[in-house]
Amino acid sequence: MNVVTLVVLVTVLVSWQVMERRDKETWMLSPYAVKHGRESWRILTHAFIHADWMHLVFNMFVLYEFGQTVGRDLGFLGWMGFPALYLAGIVGGAIPALRKHGDNPNYRSLGASGAVSAILLAFICLHPTRTLLLFFVVPVPAVLAGVLFFWYESRMQQRSTTRIAHDAHLGGALVGVLWVFALVPGSWPAFVESLQALLQ
Secondary structure (H helix, E strand, O other), X not given: OOHHHHHHHHHHHHHHHHOOXXXXXXXXXXXXXXXXHOOOOHHHXXXXXXXXXXXXXHHHHHHHHHHHHHHHHOHHHHHHOHHHHHHHHHHHHHHHHHHHOOOOOOOOEOOOHHHHHHHHHHHHHHXXXXXXXXXXXXXXXXXXXXXXXXXXXXXXXXXXXXXXXXXXXXXXXXXXXXXXXXXXXXXXXXXXXXXXXXXO
16 A cells, blocks of 8 residues: 555545544644644644545545655655655645634634645646646646646635635645755756647
């Protein structure tokens, strides 16, 4: 069993066990509790629980689909490959909420979306010309899907009415981009060359 499959299985198991428990709140990311109550474990535990089955299945589907390739591509980095990137994506996804809501006792968030976004954008940086299905229907180059991802998430996170932590998606995605270009030798020149070939 590889590390991607293990992460998916652990997340599904933990989410299933915690989903209906009364102490579910203690697993969520509460920036106020982290800042004022020193409950730092929440920065990690929130990524292993989900609001409902649809939330869980979607995140794990995306993680498995793209994580397998990213795991192989970053395998030469050892623990600094997929395992560390996933954890960094969790933390990177939590940072915007920690900064914005540290004094808001009512804010809560949960889910692996920040880490999944890190894996998705790492895949796009490593394979910018691969074809992805936008909305599972429209074929587009991966790099275009990445641009649309940042555009959409940036716009949505400005809306105060949304219940989705779009800033977590952006934080995790940024981690994925920086991780690839900082740690994978030749990744930036290869990315540029792929874009040039795509535009010809």
